[in-house]
Amino acid sequence: MKVLKFGGSSVANAENIKKVAEIVADKKYEQSIIVVSALGGVTDALIQTGTSAAKGDDNYKQLLLNLETRHLETVKNLLPVTIQSSCLSNVKQKFNELEDICEGVFRLGELSKRTMDRIVSYGELLSSTIISHYLNAIQINNEWLDSRKLITTNSQFGFAQVIFPLTNKNIQDWIAHSSSKKFVSPGFIAANQEGLTTTLGRGGSDYTAAIFAAAIQSESLEIWTDVTGMMTADPRWVSNAKTIPSTSYREAMELSHFGAKVIYPPTIQPAMQQLIPIWIKNTFQPQQPGTVIENISAQKNEIITGISSINTISLLSLEGSGMVGIPGFSKHLFEALSSAGINVILITQSSSEHSICVAVNSADANMAKHIVDEHFANEIASGKVDPLKVEHELSIIALVGDKMKSHPGIAGKMFAALGRNGVNIRAIAQGSSERNISAVVAFKDVKKAVNVLHEAFFESSYKQLNLFIIGSGNVGSKLLEQIKQQQEYLLHHLNLQIRITGIGNSRHMLFNDDGIQLNNWNQLLQEAPPMKLSGFIETILLKNLRNSVVVDVTANHQVADTYAELLSHSIAIVACNKIAASSAYKNYIKLKQLAKEFNVPYFFETNVGAGLPVIGTLNDLIRSGDSIHKIQAVLSGTLNYVFNNYNATETFATVVKQAQKEGYTEPDPRLDLGGTDVMRKIMILAREAGTAIEMEDVTNHSFLPPSCMQGTVDDFYVELEKHEAHFKELYLKATANNCKLKFVAEYVNGKAEVGLKQIPADSDFYHLYGKDNIVLFYTQRYPEQPLVIKGAGAGADVTASGVFADIIRVVH
Template sequence: MIVMKFGGSSVANADNIKKVGEIVAKQQNERCLVVVSALGGVTDALIQAGQTASKGNENYKQSLGNLEARHLDTIKNLLPITAQSSCLSNVKQKFNELEDICEGVFRLGELSKRTLDRIISYGELLSSVIISSYFNAIEIKNVWIDSRKLIITNSNFGFAQVNFVETNKNIQAFINNSNANLFVAPGFIASNETGLTTTLGRGGSDYTAAIFAAAIHANALEIWTDVTGMMTADPRWVSNAKTIPSTSYKEAMELSHFGAKVIYPPTIQPAMQQLIPIWIKNTFEPQQPGTVIENISKKENEIITGISSINAISLLSLEGSGMVGIPGFSKRLFEALSSANINVILITQSSSEHSICVAVNTADAIIAQQVVDEHFTHEINTGKLEPLKLEHDLSIVALVGDKMKSHPGIAGKMFAALGRNGINIRAIAQGSSERNISAVVANKDVKKAVNVLHEAFFESSYKQLNLFIVGTGNVGSKLIEQINQQQKYLLENLNIQIRITGIGNSRHMLFNDEGIDLSKWHQLINEAPAMHLHSFVKSIITKNLRNSVLVDVTANEQVAETYAELLANSIAVVACNKIAAASTYNNYKKLKNLSREYNAPYFFETNVGAGLPIIGTLNDLMKSGDTIHSIQAVLSGTLNYVFNHYDGKEPFAAIVKRAQNEGYTEPDPRLDLGGTDVMRKILILAREAGTTMEIEEVENHSFLPASCMEGTVEDFYNELAAHELHFKALYENAQKNNCKLKFVAEFKNGKAEVGLRAIPSNSDFYHLYGKDNIVLFYTKRYPEQPLVVKGAGAGADVTASGVFADIIRVAQ
């Protein structure tokens, strides 16, 4: 014999009940007992009606009328007209009883737990009567059971405890004395020894099914719901959550206790005692295998079975030197909580015995604080204990698996994954069975925590990055294009899934937590809300997505000023923008420290040399113990382009304009030609080499007449044209000495300078063409022949590729 339970979503309406009929019809070769919940949402509606009546509000009548109409409509949509009369009459009679009870509540202005149990029992009574009638109408003959006649409990209304001796005897006698092949019973409801209606707690229909299954030693217990079995995590939070094919009773207990809503926790105990397998199946996908819960899980390789969580938790912390070495404090704490019927969810105590911390439901927290403070009044008044500390807005996230005990390092992996994503842990608990590791985190972090842990333990095949890109000019657009092109390759070859979840420019900001459609991002961003940098940054922080990265491909000072806030929230920063790394030394150091403190990478390779691995090479030299003696470099692709193309025949201003049009210059070309951009670059290299230096300490030998730096960009071009003879003279003087003009940066003996130099033909800088950059590192290991990094140092494509490389470094 098998027991099948169908939940509220499975019997929510006539169409769903028909699906239930199809499933039950396939079991007619085996004796079967079907337990049903109330129609979806009915229990809550009945509670609301009772509460409304107790407040003297006649609107309860309308609520009952709506419920009656819903049930009558269900009958009319399910049963043929010839079979409706008896069922309609039965349902109307029950609603008449309900109205009488609620009228009594209305007149008394009081709703006791006993009366509430009576009211909400009608949900299951009504649904089971309708479903039994429907089965008979489609020739699935069955016997309706009033569960209240068989399941006997104490008088703890709302959450009654079952008397299993009497209950088992009643069920066995009823089933054994019947020749029926199919039984239909209402879940959730029972009665006390005097026959008063009781209920088994919300979710109690599962428990009812388990009680029946254990009493009759069923071959299987099937829980039919609207999901395809137990999942590795809540699928509403984790898009890649997987069905758990097999799990043990104890694992299932842990998962259900810590928030997995698929099965009501008390359900497992009766089935476990009789070793009855429990199947979690989907009413709407009955062909799917679902999850089986049994004594020993059949899974082979998985160490972790699932990840679960409980929200709305508060922490109570009892601390004080008066606890140390004094036995009985824990006992007194739990006695105080027990006296107020407060359930303790998690316990942790310091080894010094100086503090003990427990987690309770937030709804119980204030009462808990009151009873504990009252219980320890003497110790608090004498200074032996501090008043109880109470923290709200917390959640528990739990990692569950039978095999954790035999695999070291699970806790380390769990906490490392959370730490890398800036998720602070307030308390930790692990039982001696090592089947569960629980951590208390902030409510705002729980969804992120579950996703981070799911990625760490169930999605080892890839790591997901959530990018927020600011800047959609030449470089930003190329970057998005490159990411779109390489997504498949990265997933297949590097196990990295890059998802752009935010794009902002000077006009608009666009977000999509599931990833922006990169095939039409131009159109989407133009239709998006107006850009507000503060709102953009706050959205990144508030969304709290795992592995979040700000990618700054602007030259905007305000964007650079947001890095500190983002890094402090464990959000990585990849910056093409040089302003932050070249700002005051204190700010530069602050950002580096924040990156280390909050495990948030801060990469800015493209600050120097676009896509060339210049900073990375310097960092590798430093990490491996080398010492930098000097750095000589041509670091402006723009200036190299300009002086490689200027021969005195075409105006200098025209060459600069062409460089700007081809995307080689900063938005304001004066940053390049005035030497500011190169000053920033050599400053960054000096700092990365370990030198404390400010931008004012970099000496700039400018070749531009002072008037060129005044006014607007248009004025700048006019001044360039006006000083054409000056630029021509520079070129001709170099030519006379068989030299080429190069704008060179140098760092040596703790000092840095930049300026235009005439480079002879025997120099490494002489044969530098187009937009190329070159850096010479003279070090302890490379004292005479320098380590050379050379290549294209400007252009949207190469700069975007350098930013892209930094993004991949974040993932790795």
């Protein structure tokens, strides 16, 4: 014989009950006990009805009428008219009884736990009666069992304890003397030895089914619900949560205690004692295998079985020097909490015995504070113990797996993953069985924490990055285009899923936690709310997504000013924007230190060579023990383009305009032609080489007449035309010397300078065409022949590719 339990969602309405009937009609359930919950939401409605009556609110009558109507309609939708009367009469009778009870509560203005048990028991009595009638009507013959006559409890109302030996005998005798092969029984309710109705706690229908299964030594116990089994994490939080095919009783017990609501924790004990397998199945997808809970998990390779959490937790801390070496403090603390009926969920104590931390439900925290302070009033008054400290808005996350104890490093991996994502841990506990590692974290971090751990332990197939891109101009749009093109490749070849979670520009900001569709991102952005940088940053912090990366493809001072806040929240930064790295040295070092302190990437490769690996190569040289003696470079693709294309046949201003049209210049070309951009770049390289250098320390031998640097951009072009003779003279002198003009940056012995130079034919810089850049590193290992990096140093495509490369580096 098998025992099947169907939860409230499975029997919520007539349509769902018909699905239940299809399941129990299967031949494999020919001999079975079918335990059912109340129709979905009915228990809560009955509690509200009783509570309203006790408060003297006569609205309880309408609540009762609504419930009665719902149950009568369910009968009418299930049974043919010709056979409805018996079931309808039964339903009416039960609601008449309920009305009498609630009227008594209303008149007395009092609702005891005993009376509440009686009121809520009607939910299961009604549902089981209706379902039994319906099954008989469709030729699935069954007998209705009254669990109150078969399951005996103590006299504790609200959460009664079952008396097992007596229970077993009652059930076995009933089954043995019945001619029926199928039985339908209400779950959740039982009776004490005086015959008074008691309940087994919310979720008690599972427990009822387990008691029946253990009593008759059932072949299996099946819990039918609205999910396809126990999951590796809460699917509402983790989109990639997976069904756990098999787990052990003890693993399931740990997961259920720590927030996995699929099964009621006490359910497991009776089945475990008799080694009865428990199946978690989906009423609405009965073909799915679900999860089986057995003595030993069939999962051979999985170290971690699942991740669970308990929310709305408060942490209580009892501290004081008077606790050290004094026996009994822990005992007194737990006695005080126990006297108030406060359940302790997690315990941790410092090795110095100076403090004890316990986690309790937040609803009990204020009472706990009052009780404990009162209990230790003398010790507090004498200064031996501090008043109880209470921290609210916390959660517990738990990593569960039987095989953890035989695999070292699990705790390290857990805490490293959380640390990389800025999840601070307030308390830690691990059982001696090493089956569970629990950590207390801020409630605001719990969703991210669960996702981080799920990725670390269950998603070895790929890692997900959540990108927030600020800037959608030339470089930004090219970057989005490249990401769209490469998404599938990265997923299949690098196991990397890049999800664009936010895009902002100077006008609008767009967010989507599930990822912005890149086919029409521009249109979506134009229709999005107005951009406010503070709001954009605040939204990133509030979303608190794992593996968050802010990508700055602007040249905006205000965006650069947000880096410190982002890094201190463990959000990675990929910056095309040069402003932060070339700001005051104090700020540059602060950002580097924040990245190190919070163990979060801060990459800005494109600050110097667009898509060229200049900074990365320099860092590799230094990390491997080399030392930099000299850097010589042409670092402006713009200036190189301009001087490669200027031959005095067209005006210098015309060539510069063409460079701007091609997207090779900054929005204000004077930043390039005036040497400011190159000064920033050589300063960044000098800083990365270990030199504390400021912008004013870089010497600039500018080739532009001073008047070109004044006024607007339009004024700049006018001045260029006026000084065409100056530029032509520069060109002709170089040509006469068989040289080319290049704007060169140089760093030697801690000093940096930039300026226009005549380059002879034997120089590495001579054969530098188009918008190419070149960097020469002279080092201890490369003293004579430098390490050369050469390639395109300007343009939206190559700059976007450099940003893209930094994004991929974040993964490592």
